[in-house]
Amino acid sequence: xxxxxxxxxxxxxxxxxxxxxxGLGQLYNGQLHKALIFFGLKLIILISxxxxxxxxxxxxxxxxxxxxxLVYVALALTSMVDAFLQxxxxxxxxxxxxxxxxxxxxxxxxSFCFINFYILNKFSPPLKQEMFDPTSWVRNLExxxxxxxxxxxxxxxxxxxxxxxxxxxxxxGKYLDAISDYKKIIELDEKMYGKNATIxxxxxxIIAGLYYDAGKFDMIDPFYNRAFxxxxxxxxxxxxxxxxxxxxxxxxxxxxxxxxxxxxxLQWGMxxxxxxxxxxxxxxxxFLYWMxxxxxxxxxxxxxxxxxxxxxxIYKKTLEPKDKKITDVYESLSRLKKK
Numbered sequence: 001x002x003x004x005x006x007x008x009x010x011x012x013x014x015x016x017x018x019x020x021x022x023g024l025g026q027l028y029n030g031q032l033h034k035a036l037i038f039f040g041l042k043l044i045i046l047i048s049x050x051x052x053x054x055x056x057x058x059x060x061x062x063x064x065x066x067x068x069x070l071v072y073v074a075l076a077l078t079s080m081v082d083a084f085l086q087x088x089x090x091x092x093x094x095x096x097x098x099x100x101x102x103x104x105x106x107x108x109x110x111s112f113c114f115i116n117f118y119i120l121n122k123f124s125p126p127l128k129q130e131m132f133d134p135t136s137w138v139r140n141l142e143x144x145x146x147x148x149x150x151x152x153x154x155x156x157x158x159x160x161x162x163x164x165x166x167x168x169x170x171x172x173g174k175y176l177d178a179i180s181d182y183k184k185i186i187e188l189d190e191k192m193y194g195k196n197a198t199i200x201x202x203x204x205x206i207i208a209g210l211y212y213d214a215g216k217f218d219m220i221d222p223f224y225n226r227a228f229x230x231x232x233x234x235x236x237x238x239x240x241x242x243x244x245x246x247x248x249x250x251x252x253x254x255x256x257x258x259x260x261x262x263x264x265x266l267q268w269g270m271x272x273x274x275x276x277x278x279x280x281x282x283x284x285x286x287f288l289y290w291m292x293x294x295x296x297x298x299x300x301x302x303x304x305x306x307x308x309x310x311x312x313x314i315y316k317k318t319l320e321p322k323d324k325k326i327t328d329v330y331e332s333l334s335r336l337k338k339k
Contacts, residue, residue, distance in 0.1 A: 009090045014083035017104060021111050022076045024104055025083025030096055038079050042111075045072050155188050162188070175214035182207050198234040201227040205245065208252070217256045224249040237276055243269075243283065247290060259298045266291045282325075285314035289329060301336055308333050 009029055018025035023038025049068040166181035186203050193199060204227040211219040224245065231242040246269035253262030270287035277283055292307035312329045319326055 007093070007095055009087040009093070011084045011087040014087040015080040018076060018079040018083045021108055022079035024107055025079060026086070027098060027107065028104065029083060029086045029090060030093060030099055031086065032096075032098065034082075038075070039111075041075055042072070045075065152192060155192055159185055159188055170210065175210045179207050179210050179214075182210070196230050196233055198230060201230040201234075201245075204230075205248070208249075212252050212256070217252065217258070220249070220252055232272075237273055237283070243273075243286065250290070250294075254294060254297070259294060263291060263294055266294070280314055280317060282314065282318040285311040285318065285325070288314070289325070289332075292332065296332070296336065301339060305333065305336050308336070 014025035014028050016025075017028050018038075021039075022042050023035040026032075026035035026038060045068060049065070049072075162181045162185050166178045166185065169175075169178040169181065182203055186200055186207075189197060189199055189203070204223040208220040208223040208227075211217070211223070228242070228245055228249075231239065231245055235242055237243075246265065250262045250265040250269075253259070253265060266287055270284060270291075273281065273283045273287065288307050288311035292304045292311060295301075295304035295307060308329055312326065312333075315323065315326045315329060
């Protein structure tokens with residue numbers, strides 16, 4: 001009498017088979033009905049993916065594609081976990097006729113052939129034409145380039161009009177109207193170059209300056225803060241333009257007769273630089289020197305002298321003795337003593 005061959009199930013093998021084809025691990029475990037369910041779900045997802053997403057065409061919908069990919073990954077993971085757990089529960093079982101390595105291989109080959117030769121050709125006519133027609137890809141590429149050039153040309157024309165309008169309004173003292181135009185310019189630049197393009201930082205500073213001219217000093221901070229983040233990301237803190245931006249930001253507080261706000265901005269800038277360079281870097285000495293100048297201007301001689309001395313100590317450690325920055329500090333201390 002024929003006896004069916006018995007063998008234990010390996011959980012790792014079961015889960016790896018599901019990684020290859022969801023449901024294949026269930027077949028390995030002898031769960032034919034469950035395997036068919038996973039095969040069917042995979043088929044539905046793949047057909048829907050090709051039909052809805054327009055995969056590999058110029059009109060591919062990336063958002064929908066991502067959703068389908070996540071759904072497929074979830075199906076594969078569910079199949080893997082289920083197969084792993086079932087294989088751990090199963091003891092030695094009598095192998096059925098379909099629990100053979102050549103059956104698993106045949107399922108994989110059928111699945112692969114179905115995806116490549118049936119779904120892609122049967123359910124996606126645009127894909128069928130474009131995949132095997134190189135001239136179609138060239139035409140699509142040329143069309144895309146032409147569309148991009150047309151889009152940029154239209155934006156550049158609009159930018160030129162807005163820039164002329166903003167300059168005219170600024171010269172007429174219509175600062176808030178000019179700000180509105182500059183904000184539109186920023187929106188267009190963001191479309192062309194991205195939200196963190198370096199070209200946007202100077203525009204943000206212009207808007208801040210116009211708010212100052214319009215007497216709205218409290219509106220300046222968000223624009224300088226964003227400009228600083230763009231400069232820091234694009235050019236780094238070592239770039240003189242990044243430090244100069246903070247100095248100019250502080251100067252608006254100085255000019256507005258708000259020394260505490262001007263001072264706090266320099267303090268904030270110094271802390272940002274300390275995080276990167278440490279407390280004894282030359283840049284920290286520069287911030288201390290600027291803070292000392294501010295205190296001296298507002299006749300806080302004692303505080304100014306202390307800040308000058310701190311800047312001098314850092315400069316002595318980081319610069320040559322005859323460096324201009326050291327000379328400037330000595331001249332400032334000499335000037336303080338004469339007051």
